Amino acid sequence: MSATSVDPRQVLDAVVLRKFLEDNGVDVVGDLSIDLISGGKSNLTFSVTDGVTRWIARRPPTGGLTPSAHDMAREWTVTRALGQTDVPVAPTVVFDADGDILGAPCTVVEFIDGSVIRTADELDQLSDDDVARNLDGLVTTLARLHAVDYEAVGLGEFGRPAGFAARQVKLWSRQWGIVKTRELPDVEKLVTLLSERVPDDARATIVHGDYRVDNTILDPNDPGKVAAVVDWEMSTLGDPITDVALMCVYREPVFDVVLGFDAAWTSPRYPSADEIAQRYVTATGNDLGDWEFYLGLASLKLGVIAEGISHRARVGASAEAGAEKASEATAEFIANGLRYLG
Known part of the structure; x- marks a missing residue:
């Protein structure tokens, strides 16, 4: 693995995440598969699936952090509140606020089907x-x-x-x-x-x-x-x-x-x-x-x-x-x- 690459298995444990989801009442039908979504240059974004349902997980980078720039609590708070408005956001699922469970503050939201135009x-x-x-x-x-x-x-x-x-x-x-x-x-x-x-x-x-x-x-x-x-x-x-x-x-x-x-x-x-x-x-x-x-x-x-x-x-x-x-x-x-x- 190169110095600038990220292995999702090293920063987001599938077994721990599955238990965290289940402990919070989320129905998980099988082992989780986690893939890093390319394109992000700030918080790390992962696609998570049990083969039936798909979620998106986000957590800060593994190092080189700057104050206030990777605030997962901020993301969670605002998207949870905007869920009751006409501003389109992904519905929130679970949040490890302190990172005590997943190793870093981490949000999980529902997967939104659609396209992202980057290039x-x-x-x-x-x-x-x-x-x-x-x-x-x-x-x-x-x-x-x-x-x-x-x-x-x-x-x-x-x-x-x-x-x-x-x-x-x-x-x-x-x-x-x-x-x-x-x-x-x-x-x-x-x-x-x-x-x-x-x-x-x-x-x-x-x-x-x-x-x-x-x-x-x-x-x-x-x-x-x-x-x-x-x-x-x-x-x-x-x-x-x-x-x-x-x-x-x-x-x-x-x-x-x-x-x-x-x-x-x-x-x-x-x-x-x-x-x-x-x-x-x-x-x-x-x-x-x-x-x-x-x-x-x-x-x-x-x-x-x-x-x-x-x-x-x-x-x-x-x-x-x-x-x-x-x-x-x-x-x-x-x-x-x-x-x-x-």
């Missing part, structure tokens, strides 16, 4: 009409998330929305200090500019924190319908425009370097970032505020995330071959952030 080649299997409807479905789903009354669904204590943007600037500055693989003075320059420009007022909603097409499962018969939004580990209560900006900055071609392949979401078959943002405005009736600030903050976040992926690869904790190259995108993301702020 440009996969996107090219869709017609132009399908791509247009897919974007409409993505924007509509994000608008639904931001419209949820978080108090009504029991998420009033899920985060601290007051001062969210300012804390995000500080958070990603701290994260940089943890994961950086070299000195990059422009990071501190961007942090300083962002700190001086934090918006005074902002709406408070549930934010996903990592929203783009490949963090959704699409209806198998309709790419315009989102069957489930996944990867909630960075969700919280905060400023919804941070979600919109991040979705748009992910459209930068340099994101392909982070992923290690030509991504669907960077494809020119989708509209420009500006058009996507305007579609969100149309769907919600809300303006984008200081849009350049939000684009700069998203660029800082993605630059640090790219660096963190390489950091984890270098300590042997990545599930993806070639992940150590992700930091090659960091400087461009940071430069873009400085450009947005003028």
